[in-house]
Amino acid sequence: MLIAKVEIRINLTFLQIKYVRDKIMTDSKVLLMMGCPEVPIQTSIALYLSHKLNKSGFDVTVAGNDAVIKLVKVSDFDGYYVKKMVNLDKTLEDIIEKRLDFDICFAFMHNDSGLTFAATMSAISQAKMYSIIFGKNAEALEEAIEFDCVKIVASDVHNPTRLKNRLDKVIEEIVK
Amino acid sequence: MSCIEQMKYEILLQRISFKEAREYIEKNSDEVYYVSPGYKIFKDYYIIGVPPIAVGAKGNALIFPYTKPCHGSFVLSIENEDSIKEITRLRETGKEKETDSSKKSKPYESPRVSATSYQDMWKE
Numbered sequence: 057m058l059i060a061k062v063e064i065r066i067n068l069t070f071l072q073i074k075y076v077r078d079k080i081m082t083d084s085k086v087l088l089m090m091g092c093p094e095v096p097i098q099t100s101i102a103l104y105l106s107h108k109l110n111k112s113g114f115d116v117t118v119a120g121n122d123a124v125i126k127l128v129k130v131s132d133f134d135g136y137y138v139k140k141m142v143n144l145d146k147t148l149e150d151i152i153e154k155r156l157d158f159d160i161c162f163a164f165m166h167n168d169s170g171l172t173f174a175a176t177m178s179a180i181s182q183a184k185m186y187s188i189i190f191g192k193n194a195e196a197l198e199e200a201i202e203f204d205c206v207k208i209v210a211s212d213v214h215n216p217t218r219l220k221n222r223l224d225k226v227i228e229e230i231v232k
Numbered sequence: 233m234s235c236i237e238q239m240k241y242e243i244l245l246q247r248i249s250f251k252e253a254r255e256y257i258e259k260n261s262d263e264v265y266y267v268s269p270g271y272k273i274f275k276d277y278y279i280i281g282v283p284p285i286a287v288g289a290k291g292n293a294l295i296f297p298y299t300k301p302c303h304g305s306f307v308l309s310i311e312n313e314d315s316i317k318e319i320t321r322l323r324e325t326g327k328e329k330e331t332d333s334s335k336k337s338k339p340y341e342s343p344r345v346s347a348t349s350y351q352d353m354w355k356e
Contacts, residue, residue, distance in 0.1 A: 092302035121301050144301070152270035152278050168249040172299045175282040176269040202282070 083115070087158040089144065089177055090120035091170035095191045097216040098164055099127050104220060105162060105227075107137040112231050116140065117158070119147040144173070151180050158183040160230070163205075166191030171200060178203035186226065190219055236277045236298065236308070244295065245307040253297040253305040254286045261288025261295050265322040273318050274310070289319040 086109050088102055102118060109116045117140040118128060125141055132138050150156035161183040163174035178185050185205035189197050194211035201207065208226055210219040245256050258264050266284040273296065279285055280299045288295035293311035300306075 090301075094302065123302065148270070148280070149276075149278055152272075167304070168251075169299055169301050169304055172250045172280055172282055172305065173301065176280045179269040179283055 084159045085157075086114045086116045087147070087161045087177075087183065088116065088118045089147075089161055089163045089173060090118065090124045091164045091166060091173065093120070093124050093127050095166045096214050097190055097212055097219060098166070099124075099131060100216045101188065101190075101219055101223065102128065102164065103132055103137040104216075105223060106139075108227060110137075110139060112227070114160075117142055117147075119144045121145075148173075148176065148180070151177075157181055160184050160186065162186045162188055164188045164190075165197055166193065167197075171197055174201075174205070175203050178205065188219070188223070235274050236310075239274065239310055239314075240312070242309045243306055244309050247304040247306070250282050250297060250299060250305045253299075253307050254281075254284075256307050257286040257288040257295050257297065261286075261290050263289040263319075263323075265289075267322075274314055287322060289322065292316050292319070294318050 088106060090098065090102060093099055106116050106118055116138075118124075118138050119142045120128070121144055125143070128138055128141060147156070151158075158181060161177055161181060163170065163177060163185060165171050165174055165187060166189070174185070174187055177183070185203065187198075187201060187205045187207050189201075189207060189209045190211065191197075191213055192211060194209050198207055198209050206226065208219065208222050210222060212218055244260070245253065248256075265287050267279060267287055269279065269281050269283055269285060271279045271285065271287075273279065273287075273294070279287070279296060281297055285297065287297075290309070291311070292315060293309045294315040295307060295309045298306045298308045
């Protein structure tokens, strides 16, 4: 009888913890800040990351310029992987004017502009920053970053597998 | 689309790194002020950049960096009534002002690229 009571209490505590964790995730707003889409793995990783985070209960928004938005909308025309897409300039404006903010930001970068946008986001937002650094100049970009962030680096252009595997480990840590 | 793109501007440097833009502004302005990312100029343009962001004044022209995801950073110059207001505002707020009088004796470097329209520049 006593063992049964202890088991029930443990199960309840487990459910409460799970509920609180799920609630935190559901309330956590994540921004995927896209760079120029000329490096092929960006769109693939963005769709993957958006879907994986959505499935884990996060509220995910993808921000990009017109080219990024068109690429994602054609790839995912039913909005299965990406639920929310917004204009990057407008999003930054809303954050600066304190109309909007995020808890987590994944900033995609393969060139100096990507780094510049990520540094801006780091300065204007309260979000915890994760820099996804890829492409031929990944190592140089990684060294050039001066703001506080978690760096996920793979100097790949066409094959997203290494970057995906590294992101999986980071997501595991976030979801824990 | 921000108001910058509707204004008459000169491109002093184009498709460069943000660091190069900062260095150019520091070397080619009469007065240099440092602002934070998101500093608003010309009603609705929020400056994108790696801090410290240099914004310069040369005569009545405001010289500032402009970054786009696919085209790198640019250094733009705008000279009109609004640029005078912006320079006055920078002087009044005095954000880490740095004035080098020796710079004033340097001859003005003419813009390397002539004024162009936004639509031509970003045509895809």
